[in-house]
Amino acid sequence: MAKVIVVTSGKGGVGKTTTSASFATGLALQGHKVAVLDFDVGLRNLDLIMGCERRVVYDFVNVINQEATLKQALIKDKHCDNLYILPASQTRDKDALTVEGVERVIDELKESFDYIVCDSPAGIEKGAIMALYFADEALVVTNPEVSSVRDSDRILGMLSAKSRRAEKGESPVKEHLLVTRYSPKRAKNGEMLSVADVQEILNVPLLGVIPESEVVLQASNAGAPAIHQNGSDVSEAYGDAIARFLGEERPMRFTTEKPGLLQRLFGG
Amino acid sequence: MSILSYLLGSRKKTASVAKERLQIILAHEHNGRGAPDYLPAMKQEIMAVIAKYIEIDVDKIHVNLDRQDEVAVLELNVVLPEMQVQGKS
Numbered sequence: 001m002a003k004v005i006v007v008t009s010g011k012g013g014v015g016k017t018t019t020s021a022s023f024a025t026g027l028a029l030q031g032h033k034v035a036v037l038d039f040d041v042g043l044r045n046l047d048l049i050m051g052c053e054r055r056v057v058y059d060f061v062n063v064i065n066q067e068a069t070l071k072q073a074l075i076k077d078k079h080c081d082n083l084y085i086l087p088a089s090q091t092r093d094k095d096a097l098t099v100e101g102v103e104r105v106i107d108e109l110k111e112s113f114d115y116i117v118c119d120s121p122a123g124i125e126k127g128a129i130m131a132l133y134f135a136d137e138a139l140v141v142t143n144p145e146v147s148s149v150r151d152s153d154r155i156l157g158m159l160s161a162k163s164r165r166a167e168k169g170e171s172p173v174k175e176h177l178l179v180t181r182y183s184p185k186r187a188k189n190g191e192m193l194s195v196a197d198v199q200e201i202l203n204v205p206l207l208g209v210i211p212e213s214e215v216v217l218q219a220s221n222a223g224a225p226a227i228h229q230n231g232s233d234v235s236e237a238y239g240d241a242i243a244r245f246l247g248e249e250r251p252m253r254f255t256t257e258k259p260g261l262l263q264r265l266f267g268g
Numbered sequence: 269m270s271i272l273s274y275l276l277g278s279r280k281k282t283a284s285v286a287k288e289r290l291q292i293i294l295a296h297e298h299n300g301r302g303a304p305d306y307l308p309a310m311k312q313e314i315m316a317v318i319a320k321y322i323e324i325d326v327d328k329i330h331v332n333l334d335r336q337d338e339v340a341v342l343e344l345n346v347v348l349p350e351m352q353v354q355g356k357s
């Protein structure tokens with residue numbers, strides 16, 4: 001049975017699109033058939049992060065308005081055979097996505113994909129609700145910072161009240177916490193909320209910790225999701241999160257500072 | 269902060285302040301979560317009625333809806349100025 005995963009946060013700029021791209025890619029690299037959908041109507045960006053911006057012909061809204069078929073609009077990823085991208089529309093009409101329209105698209109995707117990853121826009125308005133409405137599971141992307149944590153808490157409230165599962169009285173959307181842009185050093189010095197603090201406050205099972213890293217900027221410059229940067233901390237951290245999502249147990253990494261040169265030389 | 273302590277890197281440990289503030293505000297916001305839409309308007313009207321009879325600061329009136337599993341308790345807490353209580357009895 002296909003699963004719909006929403007990548008959400010409330011706050012903007014915390015790493016939802018970065019995560020959607022790497023998470024979808026990682027699932028595809030594990031052999032699953034994956035479609036990743038950009039719900040950020042008017043601010044299409046997932047295509048840039050995935051590196052397929054020049055190949056966009058039709059978009060999500062074209063499919064909803066039946067101006068194009070899903071098959072015509074889906075873009076095949078250049079790195080993975082079993083990964084497809086549905087770009088957002090650049091229209092300024094925020095009402096372009098309707099519940100009925102999105103439902104039709106998701107139902108059709110469910111026929112041929114294992115995972116449908118929905119990259120949510122920021123906010124708690126209609127666009128964000130539309131992205132989470134059909135979700136079976138949610139990745140709540142949170143930075144260790146007061147406004148991000150509070151907004152994540154708001155979005156958790158939305159998941160438990162405004163999702164279709166909530167409205168229909170079905171089992172709730174399964175929530176996962178993903179702490180991103182984390183600096184173990186600053187947390188250790190007490191300058192930044194720690195992963196444990198964030199998890200304690202939000203009280204959602206921790207799926208993973210993605211460290212702050214310049215690799216993410218390099219990846220977006222190049223138009224290849226950060227998970228392809230083999231051997232980098234960010235790539236490893238996304239790999240761990242995906243393995244956990246798929247049921248594997250892995251110890252948390254990147255939560256503590258890497259030993260410095262002196263420490264490595266002299267121990268301690 | 270002295271230059272020395274700056275150089276030694278003893279910056280303020282503000283994370284614990286952040287955590288405490290978040291815990292307080294989220295507890296407060298959770299209380300209002302799922303509250304009926306009429307609650308803010310009803311609060312306003314109750315406060316207006318009290319203010320009509322008693323000269324009182326609105327911030328001395330607290331209207332709260334507490335929700336347990338099965339029941340909801342509407343709690344009205346008014347701190348009356350001493351003079352006025354005597355006046356009525």
Ligand SMILES: Nc1ncnc2c1ncn2[C@@H]1O[C@H](COP(=O)(O)OP(=O)(O)O)[C@@H](O)[C@H]1O
Pocket residue numbers: 009011012013014015016017018019122180181182210211212213214216217220234
């Ligand atoms: N782990 C990370 N380390 C460093 N920068 C990051 C990381 N994750 C995201 N970023 C940067 O943060 C910015 C916002 O990321 P993005 O994924 O677009 O967020 P959102 O979709 O939530 O608005 C981008 O400039 C991105 O490169």
Ligand SMILES: [Mg+2]
Pocket residue numbers: 016017018040045120121
């Ligand atoms: Mg985004």
